[in-house]
Amino acid sequence: MAGKRRVIxxxxxxxxxxxxxESGLRRCYWLNIxxxxxxxxxxxxxxxxxxxxxxxxxxxxxGDARDRRRSLDQKRKRQSDFLEALNTLSxxxxxxxHFLGKDVRCRSCQASWRTHEExxxxxxxxxxxxxxxxxDRFDVALxxxxxxxxxxxxxxxxxxxxxxRLVVCFPPGRGSVQLKRAAHSSLTVSAEKxxxxxxxxxxxxxxxxxxxxxxxxx
Numbered sequence: 001m002a003g004k005r006r007v008i009x010x011x012x013x014x015x016x017x018x019x020x021x022e023s024g025l026r027r028c029y030w031l032n033i034x035x036x037x038x039x040x041x042x043x044x045x046x047x048x049x050x051x052x053x054x055x056x057x058x059x060x061x062x063g064d065a066r067d068r069r070r071s072l073d074q075k076r077k078r079q080s081d082f083l084e085a086l087n088t089l090s091x092x093x094x095x096x097x098h099f100l101g102k103d104v105r106c107r108s109c110q111a112s113w114r115t116h117e118e119x120x121x122x123x124x125x126x127x128x129x130x131x132x133x134x135x136d137r138f139d140v141a142l143x144x145x146x147x148x149x150x151x152x153x154x155x156x157x158x159x160x161x162x163x164x165r166l167v168v169c170f171p172p173g174r175g176s177v178q179l180k181r182a183a184h185s186s187l188t189v190s191a192e193k194x195x196x197x198x199x200x201x202x203x204x205x206x207x208x209x210x211x212x213x214x215x216x217x218x
């Protein structure tokens with residue numbers, strides 16, 4: 001590993017998830033993100049750590065309709081299993097933001113429903129990138145996102161640390177002209193790389209408990 005360029009991968013979890021969903025790649029939700037990051041490296045690079053940014057899905061509330069409550073609880077369980085599978089990986093850190101619930105009402109029919117808005121992911125990614133740059137923890141930042149809110153911290157890193165390189169990896173079906181301009185280089189993650197990086201159907205935790213890929217993700 002001597003002489004190889006140090007890489008930190010910053011993974012925007014929800015940007016990746018919606019890219020997979022919109023591209024019909026549900027089978028890739030059960031994804032070994034560390035393996036995916038490794039597959040994106042060049043031969044002269046070494047992955048130091050992968051940082052994954054997400055937020056926990058809220059389950060159903062007491063006032064929800066039964067079907068909606070069951071659906072939200074099932075989504076929360078699938079995500080929880082996935083995060084536990086990710087926690088079996090070495091040199092892998094998970095950063096959790098949060099969801100804000102919001103009640104929405106249709107002006108035409110007066111129907112109402114609750115939505116959730118994810119908060120803090122872009123701020124957390126920006127903070128980690130800047131901290132790592134100032135502490136000289138990477139030579140190359142691998143940024144898997146299509147969120148243009150990351151342009152300002154990327155511009156700051158390029159201005160202050162001209163020898164560090166920023167590589168943007170767009171989730172399938174997603175892109176950003178602004179991010180592409182802010183990076184030294186960019187690419188779109190292929191379905192083939194995603195398929196190859198999936199976890200096996202069963203992932204054993206250190207205590208022996210076996211996590212299984214959800215049936216809905218097959």
